[in-house]
Amino acid sequence: MIRTEHLTKHYGSLVAVEDVSFQVAPGEVLGFLGPNGAGKTTTMRMITGFVAPTSGRASICGHDVESEPLPAKAAVGYLPEGAPSYGEMTVRRFLDFVADLRGLAGERRAARLNHVIEHLHLGPVLEQTIDTLSKGFRRRVGLAQAIVHDPPVLILDEPTDGLDPNQKHEVRTLINDMSREKIIVISTHLLEEVDAVCTRAIIIARGRIVADDTPAGLAARSRYHNAVSMQLEEPRQLQTARAAVAALPAVAGVEVSERDARLTALPKAGATILPALSELATRTGLKLKELHLESGRLDEVFRTITA
Amino acid sequence: MGNVGIVMRRELASYFATPLAYVFILIFLILANSFTFYLGGFYERGQADLDPFFTFHPWLYLFLIPAISMKLWAEERKSGSIELLMTLPITLRDAVLGKFLAAWIFTALALALTFPLWITVNVLGSPDNGAIVAAYLGSLMLAGGFLAIGSCMSALTRNQVVAFILGVVVCFAFLLAGFPLVLDVFRSWAPQALTDAIASLSFLTHFESIVKGVIDVRDLLYFAMLIGFFLVATAVALELRKAD
Numbered sequence: 001m002i003r004t005e006h007l008t009k010h011y012g013s014l015v016a017v018e019d020v021s022f023q024v025a026p027g028e029v030l031g032f033l034g035p036n037g038a039g040k041t042t043t044m045r046m047i048t049g050f051v052a053p054t055s056g057r058a059s060i061c062g063h064d065v066e067s068e069p070l071p072a073k074a075a076v077g078y079l080p081e082g083a084p085s086y087g088e089m090t091v092r093r094f095l096d097f098v099a100d101l102r103g104l105a106g107e108r109r110a111a112r113l114n115h116v117i118e119h120l121h122l123g124p125v126l127e128q129t130i131d132t133l134s135k136g137f138r139r140r141v142g143l144a145q146a147i148v149h150d151p152p153v154l155i156l157d158e159p160t161d162g163l164d165p166n167q168k169h170e171v172r173t174l175i176n177d178m179s180r181e182k183i184i185v186i187s188t189h190l191l192e193e194v195d196a197v198c199t200r201a202i203i204i205a206r207g208r209i210v211a212d213d214t215p216a217g218l219a220a221r222s223r224y225h226n227a228v229s230m231q232l233e234e235p236r237q238l239q240t241a242r243a244a245v246a247a248l249p250a251v252a253g254v255e256v257s258e259r260d261a262r263l264t265a266l267p268k269a270g271a272t273i274l275p276a277l278s279e280l281a282t283r284t285g286l287k288l289k290e291l292h293l294e295s296g297r298l299d300e301v302f303r304t305i306t307a
Numbered sequence: 308m309g310n311v312g313i314v315m316r317r318e319l320a321s322y323f324a325t326p327l328a329y330v331f332i333l334i335f336l337i338l339a340n341s342f343t344f345y346l347g348g349f350y351e352r353g354q355a356d357l358d359p360f361f362t363f364h365p366w367l368y369l370f371l372i373p374a375i376s377m378k379l380w381a382e383e384r385k386s387g388s389i390e391l392l393m394t395l396p397i398t399l400r401d402a403v404l405g406k407f408l409a410a411w412i413f414t415a416l417a418l419a420l421t422f423p424l425w426i427t428v429n430v431l432g433s434p435d436n437g438a439i440v441a442a443y444l445g446s447l448m449l450a451g452g453f454l455a456i457g458s459c460m461s462a463l464t465r466n467q468v469v470a471f472i473l474g475v476v477v478c479f480a481f482l483l484a485g486f487p488l489v490l491d492v493f494r495s496w497a498p499q500a501l502t503d504a505i506a507s508l509s510f511l512t513h514f515e516s517i518v519k520g521v522i523d524v525r526d527l528l529y530f531a532m533l534i535g536f537f538l539v540a541t542a543v544a545l546e547l548r549k550a551d
Contacts, residue, residue: 073397076394086321087386
């Protein structure tokens, strides 16, 4: 369990984080979202004990981060922002070093090292110095050191930053595989990541929590929630279609994109408009390329909440 | 192995992973020997001792030790690896001690490599080898004091050049604490007791008695306390400024 109570961090007169309280239970993957400079990294640093809060407290698995730092830190695997490491070391020596400080020994040490090397595909670069690695490999080395001791709590600051789509997919699969029994907190500014791995999302802006919900719950706040998007075969029909759709009683508004001949109908609160639109298309002879129900647009929610 | 040992081993290995270690040792040996023979007049004196060798150590260390210590913490802060180190289950004390010991062992190694000079002086005459052992010990303690100061200066900044310059300046002040250059600054306004206290902090006074072969517990204690003080100061500086 991660628990934060009224975590606050001021740098002089600058408020970095203000009154952040939340709890994360095992099995949850919490996505930490927010614009750059919103306080994501500072919050993570306070939870991992790198930065002392101005006021408030954080605890990990029952250990207060400030008064019992060692057991709290032992329970956490942490990937700091930018995946820093010792560039002059080879990957193998670096992982050995972290495993030693994590107190791994004997067969378990060897087994855990093999496990992370295999799962993060570090085999080919083991004897290379970290300085010579590509950004993607460095990030994976950072992830490897974070999970080498199989911690109950994982805190990952932008774990997929700088990875190509294949590598992103692999890291997300890795996170999903570990998520059943662990507590995972990831920060990201990639909204697709929230859909891909998170069971819950906290949005922070200007140091404060502005939303704390499931990804579906967040999407439901979008004005596009239950909206219907239709793409027309014939762009010429766009204006007539627009008028016909706007006339439907349950439709609150219509948005038109000329570029791809797309028309998005927004429902009135709580209304279901897909059957009516589908029926309208048949009745008026609109040729549709595509017709689908939207669950809501996270990016739009994100902008509305954090702007 | 304890955490101090793990940190120390990693740090020591990192010296030898770059040319730094080899360049340092080479320059140290060249300078130490040329000072001994040219400035110290090793042959001309006609005495079988290593005084001309040890006399120049404080001045040699003044520039070479800050070059070693400047990277101790400034580099960790610059690269961000300090965040990794400080969030591993390790105490600040173990981290500070481990890194300091690595630097100290490294300078001990450089010092040990001056052994041909010791052999030479034994071939040429019959020196007081007990005094030479004492002088080596004193030199090592002096290096430790310089390193502890350098470690603290390195913890104050993320810029290694700044750490180097601060290190040289503070080491220089300690070196000459017993001399007018430093004392005059205080004499005009500070009480006599303070001026005396500052004078008694001088590296040179404590070092010279050890080099003469007199191992006084007070001199050793002085260096031990100085090292202790600056390592605590390093930890305090890190605690306050590690995330800046």
